[in-house]
Amino acid sequence: MDKKILQIHSSPHISSGAGVDVIMRNVVYALLPVVAFSIYAFGLAALFTLMAAVLSCLLTEHWLCKWSRQTTSVNDWSVAITGIIYGLTLPPNLPLWMTLIGGVIAVSLGKFIFGGLGYNPFNPALVGRAFLQAAFPTAMTTWSAAFGAQRFTSLPASTLTFPLTSPQYDSLSGATPLAAMKFNQQPTDAMDLLLGLTSGSLGETCAVLILLGGLYLIARNMMNWRIPVGIFFTVIVLSALFHFANPHRYPDAVFMLFSGGLMLGAMFMATDMVASPITNLGCFIYGALIGTLVVIIRLWGGMPEGVMYAILFANAVSPHIDRFIQPTPFGHRS
Amino acid sequence: MPGPKHQSFRHGIHPPEHKEDTAHLAIKQFPFAPLLIIPFSQHIGREAVPVVKAHDEVIRGQLLAKADGFMSVPIHAPASGVIKNIGLVPSIQGTMVNGLYLESYPASTQEILEGNPCPLDAGKEEIIAAIQNAGIAGLGGAAFPTHVKLKIPEGTHVDTVLINGIECEPYLTTDHRVMLEQTGDIFTGIRYLLKATGAERAVIGVEANKPDAALMLKDNAPNDLAVSVEVLNIKYPQGAEKMLIKTLLNREVPTGAHSVEIGVIGINVATAAEIGRLLPHGRGIQERVITVGGNAVNHKGNYRVPIGTPLRFILDTVGVQGTLSEVFLGGPMMGQAAPGLDIPVTKGTSGVIAYSRDKNAPPQKIYPCIHCGRCVQACPMLLNPSQLGLLAKKNQYEKMADEFNLKDCFECGACSFVCPSHIPLVQYFRIAKSQLKKAQAA
Numbered sequence: 001m002d003k004k005i006l007q008i009h010s011s012p013h014i015s016s017g018a019g020v021d022v023i024m025r026n027v028v029y030a031l032l033p034v035v036a037f038s039i040y041a042f043g044l045a046a047l048f049t050l051m052a053a054v055l056s057c058l059l060t061e062h063w064l065c066k067w068s069r070q071t072t073s074v075n076d077w078s079v080a081i082t083g084i085i086y087g088l089t090l091p092p093n094l095p096l097w098m099t100l101i102g103g104v105i106a107v108s109l110g111k112f113i114f115g116g117l118g119y120n121p122f123n124p125a126l127v128g129r130a131f132l133q134a135a136f137p138t139a140m141t142t143w144s145a146a147f148g149a150q151r152f153t154s155l156p157a158s159t160l161t162f163p164l165t166s167p168q169y170d171s172l173s174g175a176t177p178l179a180a181m182k183f184n185q186q187p188t189d190a191m192d193l194l195l196g197l198t199s200g201s202l203g204e205t206c207a208v209l210i211l212l213g214g215l216y217l218i219a220r221n222m223m224n225w226r227i228p229v230g231i232f233f234t235v236i237v238l239s240a241l242f243h244f245a246n247p248h249r250y251p252d253a254v255f256m257l258f259s260g261g262l263m264l265g266a267m268f269m270a271t272d273m274v275a276s277p278i279t280n281l282g283c284f285i286y287g288a289l290i291g292t293l294v295v296i297i298r299l300w301g302g303m304p305e306g307v308m309y310a311i312l313f314a315n316a317v318s319p320h321i322d323r324f325i326q327p328t329p330f331g332h333r334s
Numbered sequence: 335m336p337g338p339k340h341q342s343f344r345h346g347i348h349p350p351e352h353k354e355d356t357a358h359l360a361i362k363q364f365p366f367a368p369l370l371i372i373p374f375s376q377h378i379g380r381e382a383v384p385v386v387k388a389h390d391e392v393i394r395g396q397l398l399a400k401a402d403g404f405m406s407v408p409i410h411a412p413a414s415g416v417i418k419n420i421g422l423v424p425s426i427q428g429t430m431v432n433g434l435y436l437e438s439y440p441a442s443t444q445e446i447l448e449g450n451p452c453p454l455d456a457g458k459e460e461i462i463a464a465i466q467n468a469g470i471a472g473l474g475g476a477a478f479p480t481h482v483k484l485k486i487p488e489g490t491h492v493d494t495v496l497i498n499g500i501e502c503e504p505y506l507t508t509d510h511r512v513m514l515e516q517t518g519d520i521f522t523g524i525r526y527l528l529k530a531t532g533a534e535r536a537v538i539g540v541e542a543n544k545p546d547a548a549l550m551l552k553d554n555a556p557n558d559l560a561v562s563v564e565v566l567n568i569k570y571p572q573g574a575e576k577m578l579i580k581t582l583l584n585r586e587v588p589t590g591a592h593s594v595e596i597g598v599i600g601i602n603v604a605t606a607a608e609i610g611r612l613l614p615h616g617r618g619i620q621e622r623v624i625t626v627g628g629n630a631v632n633h634k635g636n637y638r639v640p641i642g643t644p645l646r647f648i649l650d651t652v653g654v655q656g657t658l659s660e661v662f663l664g665g666p667m668m669g670q671a672a673p674g675l676d677i678p679v680t681k682g683t684s685g686v687i688a689y690s691r692d693k694n695a696p697p698q699k700i701y702p703c704i705h706c707g708r709c710v711q712a713c714p715m716l717l718n719p720s721q722l723g724l725l726a727k728k729n730q731y732e733k734m735a736d737e738f739n740l741k742d743c744f745e746c747g748a749c750s751f752v753c754p755s756h757i758p759l760v761q762y763f764r765i766a767k768s769q770l771k772k773a774q775a776a
């Protein structure tokens with residue numbers, strides 16, 4: 001044995017293996033069935049919108065890295081998640097130019113200016129969506145019906161709207177279950193909600209697939225289940241209470257749970273690790289906060305849906321939850 | 335088997351065990367290296383003081399260096415031979431330390447010098463002195479002088495001696511083999527320990543991955559000895575004293591305190607066996623059992639190796655396959671990387687693990703902390719390693735100590751192990767602690 005170069009580093013000398021890129025890649029896998037269903041339900045419009053969303057996010061991240069002379073971080077897969085989730089929250093017939101702008105905003109203002117992966121205080125996808133909601137409120141609340149007969153052969157007129165002009169909508173606009181409930185007191189069949197036979201944002205309609213994706217991540221220990229459980233728990237308890245008090249005015253818990261963006265938000269957006277608390281108890285409290293806010297906004301707010309704002313607000317509170325909910329170290333209980 | 339009786343300590347991890355290669359291999363005597371490297375400080379505390387000169391002939395077991403006061407242990411000759419020189423010898427830290435080189439006689443029968451036996455009915459002080467004279471320092475890895483632990487402070491009552499047979503580090507199987515092959519020595523050791531501490535009983539903790547060892551101990555436990563054997567669920571770092579006490583006795587050692595303050599003394603099972611083996615003969619420690627393993631090693635096994643044997647001799651003897659990329663002493667979770675192969679096995683060395691890694695494999699990329707919380711859910715001390723890591727990066731060492739209890743971290747490595755961002759958290763914490771120490775000294 002002659003001279004050998006030995007590596008020296010600090011213990012431990014082994015690691016569990018599942019790196020950040022592996023976790024992020026698995027989140028993408030978990031989202032794929034939702035993406036597939038979205039394209040099946042909304043056709044070419046979904047395909048184009050999702051592609052535009054993912055591409056604008058990826059390219060923005062890549063160019064910003066280049067511009068600031070860092071090695072590109074697109075291969076850690078986190079921006080792919082942002083792109084997909086952002087796309088899934090958009091209405092099916094949103095003009096593509098708006099989709100592109102929102103994607104640029106999501107990555108630049110939602111992530112990059114804070115320092116990139118690990119430093120974003122808010123879920124970047126939601127930052128992009130919130131921007132669009134503020135800038136183009138009409139376009140962001142105009143929905144086309146799912147399963148249109150022509151969905152695989154033609155794009156809605158609005159999708160290809162020329163940049164900076166107002167979109168023209170086809171006649172078959174569909175109301176989302178939440179809007180129908182809020183403005184017309186018209187409930188939707190629970191089975192339709194579960195299977196995604198309703199209208200809504202691209203990826204929020206099929207609760208079953210979203211749940212399965214989330215369960216996959218929980219089973220692989222890549223998501224803290226206390227966040228969705230905290231959300232579901234409070235939504236169920238609060239809405240059941242109000243429904244019990246006044247069944248005509250307030251929808252039941254099943255409807256609250258499976259309608260709108262709640263499933264998608266609880267499973268894939270609230271669980272953004274960077275923007276959620278670090279302790280288990282903190283995650284549950286954070287989830288409960290989101291659930292409470294969703295119920296408040298949906299039942300008494302001006303808008304039919306409140307998941308996005310609830311999550312963004314809880315993101316802002318998250319560091320403070322962490323400040324107060326710290327583990328008590330071993331040997332410190334007197 | 336592991337029952338609901340024991341509520342395990344919180345958090346912890348389950349690294350792959352890698353014990354199957356060596357667990358079934360009986361302990362083999364290792365040959366004497368032609369040149370042994372013997373540092374004077376192989377324990378925590380004051381360095382031993384040499385009592386021999388260069389060119390002296392020594393007999394195996396003869397005193398080479400005597401203890402310097404109570405916080406120190408003596409060092410005995412691991413082989414018969416001649417002292418080559420006394421001066422500086424290489425150490426695991428990469429620095430040179432005081433010590434000596436001993437040339438062993440190849441033709442010698444290597445018989446061991448007998449000393450003054452310590453009878454089983456000796457008094458407390460006598461046993462404690464005998465343990466010190468035998469040069470025993472914790473064989474589990476910490477190398478804390480055992481007799482110092484046994485000196486119970488005035489007014490403190492110890493009820494239990496915990497015999498630690500957990501061996502939760504991956505790869506290591508020395509304690510496992512010692513429990514199987516030196517069962518009698520362990521019980522003799524326990525007799526001395528109970529006598530020295532005045533404790534009422536001893537409890538041996540064994541993890542469920544060593545059912546044969548637990549059975550062997552149970553079957554051979556003498557009826558007149560207040561000892562029980564408890565089988566525990568597997569979890570790292572259960573072998574850490576505080577964790578084991580929590581699991582077995584459901585007592586929590588308060589921060590900054592010693593286990594003796596809650597009535598418990600923890601002794602590694604190999605240390606107990608060594609006490610039982612050496613004291614009846616009045617001998618000093620000259621060898622210890624280590625596991626030699628890792629994917630670069632041809633003849634993996636459990637070997638009784640003379641103290642001072644250089645790593646180079648060990649690896650030459652067992653054979654190395656592939657290109658050696660990493661060697662460390664102890665297990666992969668808490669073991670220290672060897673800066674070179676001219677480093678000796680000392681009293682605290684429980685294993686020599688050699689890896690050959692694919693040179694072309696890309697180094698693990700370090701990502702920023704993604705706040706996943708895995709480290710928080712792994713830390714057995716219930717700290718927030720993520721927060722500590724962020725503060726370390728900003729050099730806010732005081733805040734780490736004052737607000738996030740850095741001093742409670744015992745560097746078990748669980749946080750770094752689980753971190754998907756591959757952040758070298760433990761390394762950060764070591765640096766922070768040493769910086770704080772420096773600042774305090776200044």
Ligand code: SF4
Nearest residue numbers: 713743745746747749
């Ligand atoms: S090394 Fe320290 S901080 Fe990390 S898990 Fe172990 S005790 Fe906790």
Ligand code: SF4
Nearest residue numbers: 703704706707709753
């Ligand atoms: S395990 Fe690593 S990435 Fe996860 S919170 Fe801890 S330090 Fe951050």
